[in-house]
Amino acid sequence: xxxxxxxxxxxxxxxxxxxxxxxxxxxxxxxxxxxxxxxxxxxxxxxxxxxxxxxxxxxxxxxxxxxxxxxxxxxxxxxxxxxxxxxxxxxxxxxxxxxxxxxxxxxxxxxxxxxxxxxxxxxxxxxxxxxxxxxxxxxxxxxxxxxxxxxxxxxxxxxxxxxxxxxxxxxxxxxxxxxxxxxxxxxxxxxxxxxxxxxxxxxxxxxxxxxxxxxxxxxxxxxxxxxxxxxxxxxxxxxxxxxxxxxxxxxxxxxxxxxxxxxxxxxxxxxxxxxxxxxxxxxxxxxxxxxxxxxxxxxxxxxxxxxxxxxxxxxxxxxxxxxxxxxxxxxxxxxxxxxxxxxxxxxxxxxxxxxxxxxxxxxxxxxxxxxxxxxxxxxxxxxxxxxxxxxxxxxxxxxxxxxxxxxxxxxxxxxxxxxxxxxxxxxxxxxxxxxxxxxxxxxxxxxxxxxxxxxxxxxxxxxxxxxxxxxxxxxxxxxxxxxxxxxxx
Numbered sequence: 001x002x003x004x005x006x007x008x009x010x011x012x013x014x015x016x017x018x019x020x021x022x023x024x025x026x027x028x029x030x031x032x033x034x035x036x037x038x039x040x041x042x043x044x045x046x047x048x049x050x051x052x053x054x055x056x057x058x059x060x061x062x063x064x065x066x067x068x069x070x071x072x073x074x075x076x077x078x079x080x081x082x083x084x085x086x087x088x089x090x091x092x093x094x095x096x097x098x099x100x101x102x103x104x105x106x107x108x109x110x111x112x113x114x115x116x117x118x119x120x121x122x123x124x125x126x127x128x129x130x131x132x133x134x135x136x137x138x139x140x141x142x143x144x145x146x147x148x149x150x151x152x153x154x155x156x157x158x159x160x161x162x163x164x165x166x167x168x169x170x171x172x173x174x175x176x177x178x179x180x181x182x183x184x185x186x187x188x189x190x191x192x193x194x195x196x197x198x199x200x201x202x203x204x205x206x207x208x209x210x211x212x213x214x215x216x217x218x219x220x221x222x223x224x225x226x227x228x229x230x231x232x233x234x235x236x237x238x239x240x241x242x243x244x245x246x247x248x249x250x251x252x253x254x255x256x257x258x259x260x261x262x263x264x265x266x267x268x269x270x271x272x273x274x275x276x277x278x279x280x281x282x283x284x285x286x287x288x289x290x291x292x293x294x295x296x297x298x299x300x301x302x303x304x305x306x307x308x309x310x311x312x313x314x315x316x317x318x319x320x321x322x323x324x325x326x327x328x329x330x331x332x333x334x335x336x337x338x339x340x341x342x343x344x345x346x347x348x349x350x351x352x353x354x355x356x357x358x359x360x361x362x363x364x365x366x367x368x369x370x371x372x373x374x375x376x377x378x379x380x381x382x383x384x385x386x387x388x389x390x391x392x393x394x395x396x397x398x399x400x401x402x403x404x405x406x407x408x409x410x411x412x413x414x415x416x417x418x419x420x421x422x423x424x425x426x427x428x429x430x431x432x433x434x435x436x437x438x439x440x441x442x443x444x445x446x447x448x449x450x451x452x453x454x455x456x457x458x459x460x461x462x463x464x465x466x467x468x469x470x471x472x473x474x475x476x477x478x479x480x481x482x483x484x485x486x487x488x489x
Contacts, residue, residue, distance in 0.1 A: 039392040041418040044405040049237075052245040053224030053253060058405040059240065060232045062398035066137045068233030069399040070144070072151055073406045076221035077127040079196035080259055085213060087168070087201025092156075092214055093124040094164035096131070099156040099211070101149045106160050109146060118143055120150070126197070127339050128410060137234035141243065148247040151227075154218055156211040165206045172203060175482035179283040179451045180350075182275060186477065187285045187449045190273060191344055193266040196259070203483045223253045230406040232398035263341065265289060271472030273449045274457070275479055282356035282452030286363065287346035288445050293337040294413070297436050299424040301335055304433045306383040308370050308441075309333025309347060309363075314382055316366050317347060327351045327359050335440075339411050345440060353456035358464030360448060360471060367446075370437045374430050387425045448472065 047058045078089040097120060098106040113120045118135040131151050135143030176182055189198045231240065291301065302310075309317035309332035321331045331349040347363040395401045408417055448471055450457060460466035468474055478487035 039395070041392075041395060042401065043419075044408060044415055047402065047405060048409075049241060051224075051229070051241060052248040053251050055224040055227060055229065055244070055248050055251075056409070057229035057231060057241075057244070058402040059229075059237055060398045060402055061235060061237055062232045063234050066234050067134060068137050068140050068143065068231070068235055069132070069134050070147060070229060070231045070233075071130050071132040071399070071403060071406070072147075073228045073230065073403075073410055074129040074131070074222060075127070075226045075256070075258075075410060076129050076217075077125045079126055079261065080221065081196075081217070083196075083199060085205070085209065086199045087205055088209055088213055088217060089124040089129070090201070091161070091164055091168065091206070091209055092217060093122060093129070094168065095156050095160050095214065096122045096154050096218075097150055098164065099154055099160040099214075101153045102155050103149060103153070105155075105157060109150065112142075113146065116143065120146065122150075128407075140235060140240075144243055144247055148244075151222065152251060154214075156214040156218075158211055161209070161211050161214065165209065168201070169203050169206050169483075172201070172206075172482045176277075176479060179277055179279055179281075182277070182479065183283045183285055183449060183451045186273075186275060186451075186480075187346070187447075188344065190268050190447055190449060191265065191289055195265070196261060197338070197341065200482065200485060202485045220254075220257065224248060224251050225253050226256055228406040228410055230399065230402035232402050261340070265342075267445070268447045269473065269475075270445050270447060272468050272474045273447055273477050274454060274468070274474060275449070275451045275477045276454050277451050277479065278453050279451075280453070281350055281352050282359075282450050282457050283350050284356065284360060284448065284450050284452075285346045285348045286360060286446050286448040287333075287344060288442060288447060290335045290337075290343045290345035291440060292340070292342050297439070299421075300428045300432045300436045301440055302387065303380070303383045303425065303428045304370065304375075304437050305333055305335050306386060307375050307379045307433070308366060308437070310335075311383060311386065314379075316370070317349075317363055320362050320366060321349060321351075321359055325358075325362065327355050327362075331359070331363075333363075353453050354459070354461035355464070356450060356452060356457040357460045357466055357468055357471065361464055364443055364446070364471075367441050367443045371434070371441055371443075373434075375433050377430075380428075380430055380433070384425055384428065388422055391422055449477075 044058065047060050049057050049059055051057055076089070078086075081088045097109060100106040100109060109120070116135060116139045118133060118139065120131075120133045122131045123129065131147070133143055133147045185200065192198045229244070291297065295301075307316060309315045312318060312332075313323070315332060317332050321327050322329065328349050328351045333345070333347045335345050336343040347367065349359045349363060351359045394404050404418070408415070450468075458466045458468050480486065481488045
């Protein structure tokens with residue numbers, strides 16, 4: 001007992017000693033000194049390897065957990081689908097796994113994946129698709145067999161395809177229930193026109209799709225040279241490469257036939273585009289086409305937009321519309337980017353009907369201000385530091401790093417993109433911010449799309465009396481029936 005008390009007293013004395021030393025060094029939080037943090041991204045080339053049939057991969061050993069993650073990134077997406085088959089990529093997303101393979105039906109595959117405590121998922125995007133698996137390292141051999149069987153040999157069985165089609169048709173019925181979805185869909189349709197980027201499936205389109213359509217689409221785009229793997233986990237790299245080469249052996253390549261895509265987009269007349277929906281709030285986007293992320297001005301635009309409306313509570317639009325005026329909980333600005341095409345620039349806000357016009361006028365004023373007035377030193381410091389300090393977030397795990405490298409190669413960006421990223425952010429100046437604001441924000445060309453109730457939105461309120469035509473010519477846009485694509489009566 002006495003020995004225990006002596007040990008406790010000794011520990012307490014040492015603790016007090018160290019605490020007193022610490023206090024002697026820093027008596028106030030402001031006096032605390034920390035070593036500077038630095039992070040240098042790894043070189044993608046150090047992880048890149050070639051595999052059987054021209055399959056490319058980024059592979060990193062990571063023994064921290066008895067787990068392996070593998071993703072196949074495929075150069076295929078919805079815009080590669082013919083117009084009369086719009087939605088076919090989405091149907092593939094629902095049936096690549098559930099439709100089974102030549103050897104096993106979908107239920108058997110999903111049951112076995114569950115038994116292994118693994119996960120297997122497929123999603124088809126706009127221009128890329130991903131098949132991803134996470135499996136315990138002790139089950140790696142079986143997991144890889146399942147993964148490559150699904151990737152190479154999907155059967156798209158009729159029962160699974162029929163069930164998925166019925167489910168997706170039901171989703172169409174609900175497509176106009178959410179104002180935010182209507183706004184996003186119609187705003188892009190206005191800016192891009194009739195283009196693969198904006199095409200929407202309809203009930204008849206889904207009904208006409210067959211397993212044969214899915215098999216033909218899979219055969220056209222799923223081959224080794226059109227796929228990049230990202231793999232990380234508890235394995236020996238040489239052994240993993242050997243396993244993948246065996247499973248990919250004999251997989252035939254074919255010539256890649258990517259459709260030609262126009263970049264000739266319409267220039268909608270500036271003004272208000274109003275979609276009637278009897279709701280108590282207005283959902284609003286205002287803007288125009290933006291730029292591609294390969295544009296040399298991309299980095300300055302990022303910093304500029306953070307200050308304007310992309311920087312959450314520090315941004316000007318949020319400060320004005322939410323904090324100062326109390327008009328909204330959802331507001332800001334964004335430059336959206338997409339591979340190979342100019343993205344969109346938009347200010348956005350969701351506010352009650354009577355303040356629709358007022359909120360829009362405030363955002364337009366901020367568009368104008370950032371074009372005409374230099375931003376402050378504090379705003380620049382906050383924006384630049386945000387990008388510098390959040391840079392390492394994309395490399396928090398081995399798999400995130402491998403996926404970053406795979407996406408970099410898939411989209412054709414330079415291999416030193418991450419190495420030079422922070423220097424390009426640091427090189428942004430206040431003058432450059434104002435220059436890109438003047439170049440890429442064009443209030444006089446803005447299309448203002450509103451989904452809301454016309455009468456109260458047009459009437460306005462105490463701080464901004466209507467009508468909405470004060471913001472520009474008003475175009476009444478008919479809501480389309482998602483089941484048919486035709487305008488609703």
